[in-house]
Amino acid sequence: MIGNEAVARGLYEGGLGFVSSYPGTPSTEITEFLSKYDESELHSEWAPNEKVAMEAAFGASLAGVRATCAMKHVGLNVAADPLFTLSYTGVSGGLVICVADDPAMHSSQNEQDSRHYAVAAKVPMLEPADSAEALAFAKAALDLSEQFDTPVLLRMCTRVAHSQSVVETGERANTEKKPYVKNGEKYIMMPGNAKKRHPVVEKRTEALAAFAENCPFNRVEKGDGEIGIITSGTCYQYVKEMFGDSADVLKIGMPNPLPRDLILNFAASVKKLYVIEELDPVIENHCRALGLDPVGKALFSPIGEYSQATIAKAFGKAVTAGETANSPIPVRPPMMCAGCPHRGMYYTLAKNKVTVLGDIGCYTLGAQPPLSAVDSTLCMGASVSGIHGFNLSDKEAAGRTVAVIGDSTFMHSGITGLVNIAYNGSNSTVIILDNSITGMTGHQQNPTTGFNIKGDPAGKVDLEALCRAVGIRRVRVVDPYDLAACDKAVKEELSAPEPSVIISRRPCVLLKYVKTAPPLSVNTEKCRACKKCLTLGCPAISMKQGRAHIDATLCVGCGVCSQLCAFGAIEKEG
Amino acid sequence: MQKTTNIMIVGVGGQGSLLASKLLGGLLVDEGYDVKVSEVHGMSQRGGSVVTYVRYGERVASPIITEGEADYILSFEKLEAARFAACLKKGGHIIVNTQEIDPMPVLIGKAEYPHDVLAELTAKGVDVDAVDALAVAQAAGSAKCVNIVLLARLSKHLGIPAEKWREAIVKSVKPQFKELNLKAFELGEKL
Numbered sequence: 001m002i003g004n005e006a007v008a009r010g011l012y013e014g015g016l017g018f019v020s021s022y023p024g025t026p027s028t029e030i031t032e033f034l035s036k037y038d039e040s041e042l043h044s045e046w047a048p049n050e051k052v053a054m055e056a057a058f059g060a061s062l063a064g065v066r067a068t069c070a071m072k073h074v075g076l077n078v079a080a081d082p083l084f085t086l087s088y089t090g091v092s093g094g095l096v097i098c099v100a101d102d103p104a105m106h107s108s109q110n111e112q113d114s115r116h117y118a119v120a121a122k123v124p125m126l127e128p129a130d131s132a133e134a135l136a137f138a139k140a141a142l143d144l145s146e147q148f149d150t151p152v153l154l155r156m157c158t159r160v161a162h163s164q165s166v167v168e169t170g171e172r173a174n175t176e177k178k179p180y181v182k183n184g185e186k187y188i189m190m191p192g193n194a195k196k197r198h199p200v201v202e203k204r205t206e207a208l209a210a211f212a213e214n215c216p217f218n219r220v221e222k223g224d225g226e227i228g229i230i231t232s233g234t235c236y237q238y239v240k241e242m243f244g245d246s247a248d249v250l251k252i253g254m255p256n257p258l259p260r261d262l263i264l265n266f267a268a269s270v271k272k273l274y275v276i277e278e279l280d281p282v283i284e285n286h287c288r289a290l291g292l293d294p295v296g297k298a299l300f301s302p303i304g305e306y307s308q309a310t311i312a313k314a315f316g317k318a319v320t321a322g323e324t325a326n327s328p329i330p331v332r333p334p335m336m337c338a339g340c341p342h343r344g345m346y347y348t349l350a351k352n353k354v355t356v357l358g359d360i361g362c363y364t365l366g367a368q369p370p371l372s373a374v375d376s377t378l379c380m381g382a383s384v385s386g387i388h389g390f391n392l393s394d395k396e397a398a399g400r401t402v403a404v405i406g407d408s409t410f411m412h413s414g415i416t417g418l419v420n421i422a423y424n425g426s427n428s429t430v431i432i433l434d435n436s437i438t439g440m441t442g443h444q445q446n447p448t449t450g451f452n453i454k455g456d457p458a459g460k461v462d463l464e465a466l467c468r469a470v471g472i473r474r475v476r477v478v479d480p481y482d483l484a485a486c487d488k489a490v491k492e493e494l495s496a497p498e499p500s501v502i503i504s505r506r507p508c509v510l511l512k513y514v515k516t517a518p519p520l521s522v523n524t525e526k527c528r529a530c531k532k533c534l535t536l537g538c539p540a541i542s543m544k545q546g547r548a549h550i551d552a553t554l555c556v557g558c559g560v561c562s563q564l565c566a567f568g569a570i571e572k573e574g
Numbered sequence: 575m576q577k578t579t580n581i582m583i584v585g586v587g588g589q590g591s592l593l594a595s596k597l598l599g600g601l602l603v604d605e606g607y608d609v610k611v612s613e614v615h616g617m618s619q620r621g622g623s624v625v626t627y628v629r630y631g632e633r634v635a636s637p638i639i640t641e642g643e644a645d646y647i648l649s650f651e652k653l654e655a656a657r658f659a660a661c662l663k664k665g666g667h668i669i670v671n672t673q674e675i676d677p678m679p680v681l682i683g684k685a686e687y688p689h690d691v692l693a694e695l696t697a698k699g700v701d702v703d704a705v706d707a708l709a710v711a712q713a714a715g716s717a718k719c720v721n722i723v724l725l726a727r728l729s730k731h732l733g734i735p736a737e738k739w740r741e742a743i744v745k746s747v748k749p750q751f752k753e754l755n756l757k758a759f760e761l762g763e764k765l
Contacts, residue, residue: 309640322662327688334622
């Protein structure tokens with residue numbers, strides 16, 4: 001079972017009744033697996049963003065139901081506002097917030113360490129090291145939440161979330177919904193009440209720190225007493241891989257709050273103390289505050305993922321790599337699929353030399369050569385908010401700058417930026433790349449698709465009406481497979497004297513219901529090898545024997561390349 | 575303690591390597607091993623390089639495989655075998671589908687596809703089992719069976735009876751594709 005499925009199973013066994021999340025690698029499968037349970041047992045949904053998801057989960061907890069929300073590390077930034085005050089209100093039904101970090105940034109724009117949030121918001125955090133622990137910790141987190149009247153963070157990372165290891169499943173706990181009782185002093189966080197809650201939070205942290213001294217999540221594994229290693233999460237596995245049972249190990253399963261005496265006693269029992277943790281020195285700094293002087297970031301980088309080899313090298317053990325080929329190996333970056341509807345619009349933007357403030361999704365890949373059509377990517381929604389400031393600050397920019405954002409990302413946090421454009425009046429053009437799905441995370445439904453997490457018909461946001469409602473008068477829809485229409489739309493909206501939205505609409509070519517056309521082929525008699533078609537960066541097109549060639553196994557017949565060919569060389573087969 | 579065996583499955587996003595690792599992981603669990611499988615989802619699936627690690631033995635800690643550790647590299651594509659060759663242990667084996675899929679720098683003429691990488695590896699003493707798995711899969715009835723053909727080649731090394739492999743295939747694929755995949759396994763074994 002992969003770690004994320006184990007988390008879902010653990011929460012289910014713990015009597016979970018509600019999950020609301022926004023997808024984000026590597027956290028997405030937690031919610032996908034939870035959605036497989038029947039609605040009569042637990043409600044599951046995709047929310048428009050992580051803040052909404054966490055607040056929905058808060059509502060469920062307030063009503064007396066055990067609840068969760070799952071997100072990637074940067075999603076917790078979006079949901080940080082409710083998190084910090086949820087720490088004050090506490091919970092009624094157990095509330096677990098799953099957050100998945102992505103050291104090495106396999107699918108992320110930064111590698112922030114979410115343990116800082118646990119410290120800053122003063123909430124306990126659990127961190128499993130494999131799937132069996134993911135199940136056990138998720139289940140226990142629900143109990144811990146109710147026991148200490150606090151939301152609990154469950155920290156995953158890519159190597160735990162997406163690794164499979166053996167688990168044993170159990171029965172679902174029979175938890176009753178608690179009755180809702182009005183309690184303003186606890187749940188209305190205006191200053192008078194919040195001032196009374198803050199001391200409660202501090203006391204709770206003390207109680208949790210005492211609990212951490214002797215809890216089932218932290219454990220000592222005795223070795224030969226020479227070196228002692230404090231570690232947690234996936235790093236524990238690398239330590240065990242390298243040292244087996246020879247080193248003394250203090251495995252931290254609860255990185256916040258950290259224990260005091262457990263660490264001091266462990267340090268006293270070994271000759272040399274190390275802290276091995278990916279990303280930031282959270283445990284190490286705690287040790288230093290206790291007056292210890294462990295070897296940590298002096299030896300191990302705060303950057304990227306570790307492995308058993310990282311530890312071997314740090315301890316001076318030889319790592320012998322295998323033989324390699326002599327030829328240089330070209331890189332193989334991810335790219336937009338053949339027939340991707342984003343390609344036609346990006347080609348148009350690149351052709352018109354438009355400055356593009358980009359956003360987060362499959363369409364970030366428009367930044368890759370040969371299109372190289374993106375100028376910036378910051379975080380979800382930043383394209384729409386950013387273009388406003390950009391255009392107001394560079395008077396020349398309005399006629400040659402656009403923001404591009406996907407349908408799901410627009411729902412997530414693009415709307416407020418568009419409101420700002422309309423309200424504070426920048427002459428900005430926003431292009432919504434509407435492919436009718438949340439693509440990059442593996443096809444999740446969203447409020448614009450008309451379907452819910454279970455694939456059943458659901459409320460559907462009308463993007464055109466929404467954009468008009470916030471005050472944008474110029475709203476038009478184009479088919480990104482039609483290059484002439486894209487070119488016309490971009491040119492007209494950029495030259496218009498008021499803000500505008502272009503909805504570039506065509507479903508993701510990988511969606512099962514999308515019917516593709518037969519592959520195209522190149523008539524080598526007509527092809528002049530001008531390589532114009534190569535500028536699209538379509539994985540199906542290459543040069544073979546001095547002529548353009550279309551790989552029939554990849555081509556889905558979208559026809560964008562044939563619109564580019566000045567010689568009519570790209571034809572339907574047969 | 576029995577040693578851990580390390581298998582890397584590498585290829586190009588979308589080639590079906592996740593099914594191969596799932597099938598292999600399930601089979602090894604059924605054989606009574608402690609097993610860890612590690613995948614990377616998301617960004618890298620869009621036509622990029624993909625790597626999956628499968629480790630099994632009596633007790634497996636780390637879910638990943640690093641330089642010089644792999645007993646086997648199962649590669650769905652020629653260039654990807656060369657990309658990860660440094661992970662192979664001395665005396666390890668590369669099983670590779672000889673299919674060439676051009677990465678973007680090659681497609682747009684910014685780089686050359688290194689056609690001779692397998693020969694270069696063999697010249698350095700690396701054991702390379704080069705198979706036209708795509709042709710075998712097509713002979714079995716579908717290009718999608720490349721993963722099963724490669725697993726069939728791997729099955730010769732692992733000492734697990736062919737019958738168990740066939741059972742694992744039946745368990746992992748949809749009923750309507752059972753015969754197709756069993757055929758691909760048989761052809762792969764016979765190569």
